[in-house]
Amino acid sequence: MDEAELEDWHDYEVASRREIVSLLRQIGEHNQLIRLLIRGEADVCVTSILAVDEDSNTIVLDRSVDPAQNQRMAGAARAKCETTLDKIRILFGAANLAPTVWRGEPALRADIPPTLIRLQRREYYRMATPVTNPVRALIPVPMEDGTGGMSVFALHDISVGGIALLDSKLLLDTTVGRVIANCRIELPEIGPIATSLEIRNSLDLTLLNHKTTRRIGCQFVDISRSGLAAVQRYITKLERERNAKLAGLA
Incomplete structure (x- = not known):
């Protein structure tokens, strides 16, 4: 998410690691689709959370069906993720994207975000x-x-x-x-x-x-x-x- 969004929505920022891990796991368990924006709206991938590993501080994301897009994602220092959980919009950053393997299949890993934004008020849904x-x-x-x-x-x-x-x-x-x-x-x-x-x-x-x-x-x-x-x-x-x-x- 960009600086302007953080400024607008700081009241909705979640900084508790336990709560962040719980929310990410719920998103994965509910199979919620995630819009992963590599370079803004110019490069958008639809993915999902496959696993959350608190010990290694990583989340595992499903790969794109487009091999070229996977390469761009793996080369991105940071991406922006947007999803919903129980009709609440959730935004978080995906830093240090890199290829990995999950259950024998290619996937992507990223750091567990230190904070995320949870928007519960409809008027702040952009x-x-x-x-x-x-x-x-x-x-x-x-x-x-x-x-x-x-x-x-x-x-x-x-x-x-x-x-x-x-x-x-x-x-x-x-x-x-x-x-x-x-x-x-x-x-x-x-x-x-x-x-x-x-x-x-x-x-x-x-x-x-x-x-x-x-x-x-x-x-x-x-x-x-x-x-x-x-x-x-x-x-x-x-x-x-x-x-x-x-x-x-x-």
Whole structure:
């Protein structure tokens, strides 16, 4: 998970080793599918926990059906894992991924994470927005001549509590607590919603093409009930699409 997520969700961080081991074992026993993100949404593997070995401080993960992806996973210093347990979203890091053998079959091992995030409140459940059909946010940005104008930003993810957007041109003032009024978010197949946005955090990222962008976490302010309902409908739509995709890959 990235720094911005940890900042947003530190209240939901689990640091007890006993509890972490118990949660990981439950995820394995329930055969919960895990989205393992090697390089963000650009490289995603669907896996599961095969075993948790507390003595060696490792978890054993199932391998991908794609040999090339297995090589990329084994070469990754750290990956991000997302799953659910009893309808609670769980995020944790998988460090030191390496090939191993489990019950005579190839597998992957990783360190037991020192902490994990357990999100029990629905409003903190974030859904990554599509890369191929990005959601647009129209936000007022002061122009060089002193006039105001609307600039378009692509969303990174969305929740009922807010959004994260990508500011590749570094147009926005990222002062934490600053509120931007008169913003509009265009939700595909749902429609536009109007809201103010409060800046909560920002993180500069380096993309695979070596270009840089800025991820800005924003909280909804003064959003209407109908606007929140539209956001929830869009999140539900994304969930259905993702679940259908995971079922097809399982």
